[in-house]
Amino acid sequence: xxxxxxxxxxxxxxxxxxxxxxxxxxxxxxxxxxxxxxxxxxxxxxxxxxxxxxxxxxxxxxxxxxxxxxxxxxxxxxxxxxxxxxxxxxxxxxxxxxxxxxxxxxxxxxxxxxxxxxxxxxxxxxxxxxxxxxxxxxxxxxxxxxxxxxxxxxxxxxxxxxxxxxxxxxxxxxxxxxxxxxxxxxxxxxxxxxxxxxxxxxxxxxxxxxxxxxxxxxxxxxxxxxxxxxxxxxxxxxxxxxxxxxxxxxxxxxxxxxxxxxxxxxxxxxxxxxxxx
Ligand SMILES: Nc1nc2c(ncn2[C@@H]2O[C@H](COP(=O)(O)OP(=O)(O)OP(=O)(O)O)[C@@H](O)[C@H]2O)c(=O)[nH]1
Ligand SMILES: [Mg+2]
Numbered sequence: 021x022x023x024x025x026x027x028x029x030x031x032x033x034x035x036x037x038x039x040x041x042x043x044x045x046x047x048x049x050x051x052x053x054x055x056x057x058x059x060x061x062x063x064x065x066x067x068x069x070x071x072x073x074x075x076x077x078x079x080x081x082x083x084x085x086x087x088x089x090x091x092x093x094x095x096x097x098x099x100x101x102x103x104x105x106x107x108x109x110x111x112x113x114x115x116x117x118x119x120x121x122x123x124x125x126x127x128x129x130x131x132x133x134x135x136x137x138x139x140x141x142x143x144x145x146x147x148x149x150x151x152x153x154x155x156x157x158x159x160x161x162x163x164x165x166x167x168x169x170x171x172x173x174x175x176x177x178x179x180x181x182x183x184x185x186x187x188x189x190x191x192x193x194x195x196x197x198x199x200x201x202x203x204x205x206x207x208x209x210x211x212x213x214x215x216x217x218x219x220x221x222x223x224x225x226x227x228x229x230x231x232x233x234x235x236x237x238x239x240x241x242x243x244x245x246x247x248x249x250x251x252x253x254x255x256x257x258x259x260x261x262x263x264x265x266x267x268x269x270x271x272x273x274x275x276x277x278x279x280x281x282x283x284x285x286x287x288x289x290x291x292x293x294x295x296x297x
Pocket of ligand 1 (some may be wrong): 095096128170171172197199274
């Protein structure tokens, strides 16, 4: 069975990443009602008790204990990662998977790419290697980041080139969130262009997502679910845009948009996550 590692960089990367983990668990729980740890789940999560038993092999039928997402969380501000550590997913991550600084990249690609990229190079490589070592057969890295923010665009693309350097044979799939025309980050067009060049050089596959399109889709779905269109098939608490019933608790401003991206990622990986069911 192959495994994937998710690398979430910057505010946007981490917020989208969390929606992904939340929805992945809900999706899997929906089809695996007995709560068993199976091979499908092992492609994205480690079952911690199992992994503490020497020579244990992953096999279907084991009870879920403590799940640990195969992820590395990087942000040069602490806020979002701290929020994750105080939220419903807090039990899942451990400190070896996290890398934060305090001041952020100030929406500046160069600060993320050059300053933090150089300062944290060793630590990032170390965390990526640790995540890779936990996998029997590492197939893919999923990088999630924004093109508009300094950390997401700058450090995110630096992480991408480090992945290529360290794991040239492992596939790199990047989910890049592009800014909308009304983006409040004034430098986002510059950051996006600089990051785009790096993507063309170092990514195997890029899934570009435009924030404006997400806003439009959320508006449309909300309109339909509130009876805007007769015969609408979208439920009010549909997981397409809503985190209701999930681990997220109260909805934050970007949640509905991020749920769409998380759904997109789940659809790509569903073959892996649901293979066993
Ligand atoms: N879809 C979506 N877009 C986001 C989210 N958070 C921020 N953005 C967008 O991402 C861009 C800003 O990037 P951030 O990810 O906030 O910045 P960062 O990577 O943390 O970088 P610095 O704050 O400069 O260190 C803007 O275009 C925002 O609209 C999110 O959770 N979802
Ligand atoms: Mg930030």
